[in-house]
Amino acid sequence: MAISDANTRGSWNSKLGFILAAAGSAVGLGNIWGFPTQVASNGGAAFLFIYLICAFLIGFPVMVAEITIGRKTGRNPVGAFKALSDNKWTYALIGMWGVICGVMILSFYNVIAGWTVSYVFEEVFYFMGMQDWATYISDTDNGPINAVFSTIFMAATVSIILGGVSDGIERATKLMMPLLIGILIIMIGWVLTQEGAGVGLREYLYPDFSRVGVDLVFDAMGQAFFSLSLGMGALITYGSYLSKKENVPGAAAYVTLADTSIAFLAGLLIIPAMYMAQAQGVAIFDDSGNLLASTSLIFQVLPQLFHELGGTLGMVVGVVFFLLLSIAALTSTISLLEVPVSFAIDEFEIPRKKAAQIIGLGILAISLIISFNTSLIGIFVIIFNNIGLPLGGLLICLFLGYYWKTENALSEMENGSPGIRKTLFAKVWPAFVMVIAPLAIAYNLWTALSNLF
Numbered sequence: 001m002a003i004s005d006a007n008t009r010g011s012w013n014s015k016l017g018f019i020l021a022a023a024g025s026a027v028g029l030g031n032i033w034g035f036p037t038q039v040a041s042n043g044g045a046a047f048l049f050i051y052l053i054c055a056f057l058i059g060f061p062v063m064v065a066e067i068t069i070g071r072k073t074g075r076n077p078v079g080a081f082k083a084l085s086d087n088k089w090t091y092a093l094i095g096m097w098g099v100i101c102g103v104m105i106l107s108f109y110n111v112i113a114g115w116t117v118s119y120v121f122e123e124v125f126y127f128m129g130m131q132d133w134a135t136y137i138s139d140t141d142n143g144p145i146n147a148v149f150s151t152i153f154m155a156a157t158v159s160i161i162l163g164g165v166s167d168g169i170e171r172a173t174k175l176m177m178p179l180l181i182g183i184l185i186i187m188i189g190w191v192l193t194q195e196g197a198g199v200g201l202r203e204y205l206y207p208d209f210s211r212v213g214v215d216l217v218f219d220a221m222g223q224a225f226f227s228l229s230l231g232m233g234a235l236i237t238y239g240s241y242l243s244k245k246e247n248v249p250g251a252a253a254y255v256t257l258a259d260t261s262i263a264f265l266a267g268l269l270i271i272p273a274m275y276m277a278q279a280q281g282v283a284i285f286d287d288s289g290n291l292l293a294s295t296s297l298i299f300q301v302l303p304q305l306f307h308e309l310g311g312t313l314g315m316v317v318g319v320v321f322f323l324l325l326s327i328a329a330l331t332s333t334i335s336l337l338e339v340p341v342s343f344a345i346d347e348f349e350i351p352r353k354k355a356a357q358i359i360g361l362g363i364l365a366i367s368l369i370i371s372f373n374t375s376l377i378g379i380f381v382i383i384f385n386n387i388g389l390p391l392g393g394l395l396i397c398l399f400l401g402y403y404w405k406t407e408n409a410l411s412e413m414e415n416g417s418p419g420i421r422k423t424l425f426a427k428v429w430p431a432f433v434m435v436i437a438p439l440a441i442a443y444n445l446w447t448a449l450s451n452l453f
């Protein structure tokens with residue numbers, strides 16, 4: 001119950017609360033920005049198809065693994081690996097790596113999230129005729145502006161985490177997720193009736209399988225991992241607040257379905273909108289015929305489209321679009337911050353409020369450095385997303401499969417789904433966690449490492 005959430009570890013009030021919070025963690029900039037732009041530059045539905053395979057066949061089993069470890073131990077990632085290994089610090093390092101990745105991913109994610117808020121203002125200024133202000137505020141390389149909006153975004157994230165699990169995270173995501181889905185659907189309905197949207201729809205849904213190759217599979221799997229929030233113990237943490245009454249694979253299936261559905265819907269919005277912009281005379285391809293880089297698509301092409309629309313309509317669509325991005329980002333930053341905060345609460349017995357404030361400030365300090373040096377984002381993405389998450393995911397699978405054992409994990413899953421051992425899931429899941437997912441993830445890790453040299 002939520003009575004003393006701020007003083008206890010906390011727990012979800014309902015299964016729906018957990019699913020919405022975990023789906024909120026999953027649905028973020030990765031879905032609304034990353035996924036559609038990757039689809040657009042990777043052969044349309046061919047990428048979608050490979051992405052769905054990665055999400056359901058690799059991502060889903062790993063998600064079940066993370067949630068089960070969390071619920072079994074009722075601990076943050078470091079505490080969870082300690083608990084399952086009789087306090088062996090070597091295994092606790094897997095959790096520690098997760099906490100580090102969380103901190104570092106949040107530090108740059110927070111800067112990008114800040115851009116989504118600054119663009120809400122950009123649209124308002126533009127349509128109020130304050131073009132100079134609009135141009136100034138929309139420069140993503142502007143250090144002071146980045147610093148201001150990163151600070152605002154971190155403050156919002158911390159204020160939710162201060163409230164605890166059910167009164168903070170659960171309550172906020174219960175409000176924001178329906179809002180996000182509502183905005184998304186209304187915007188899709190509007191975009192699809194506009195000129196040029198049909199071309200975009202065809203580009204999106206018509207698969208060009210000649211584009212499927214090593215690179216595409218690498219991108220699709222990385223995208224699935226990041227989008228499902230896997231590999232760093234975010235779902236170990238969220239799983240640690242889940243009641244023993246709930247069905248773990250069932251909840252994980254809902255979260256995977258929600259995440260992939262919202263990515264699919266975001267594609268229905270962004271790709272037709274890009275071609276709608278083209279119909280309005282906005283350039284969406286560079287000189288060599290490739291689609292503009294993803295940052296320019298979201299932060300240049302779409303604002304230009306909104307400006308072309310003009311009038312109240314342009315402003316409303318522009319503001320609402322960047323609000324949508326901000327909401328998606330906020331439900332994700334809270335999951336990233338909750339990981340180090342739960343680590344501090346469990347392992348050092350620091351009260352939640354203090355932990356959230358200190359860790360929030362520490363991560364903001366890194367965000368401020370990135371605000372003034374945005375080229376760091378690319379480096380952080382390579383180290384912590386492209387390498388860090390698959391490394392963490394691989395270690396989680398190997399730990400569960402070969403040390404803790406899938407047998408014990410299935411016993412934990414029997415809480416909430418007593419008949420699980422008779423299901424097909426119980427028969428195939430061990431093979432996925434022990435062999436299929438590790439091989440696929442190792443392949444991705446290897447590709448990420450060889451891309452470095």
Ligand code: TRP
Nearest residue numbers: 026028029030226227229234332
């Ligand atoms: N999944 C989020 C997105 O798509 C980002 C995110 C939130 C994340 N928490 C995470 C990624 C934990 C990896 C691990 O934008």
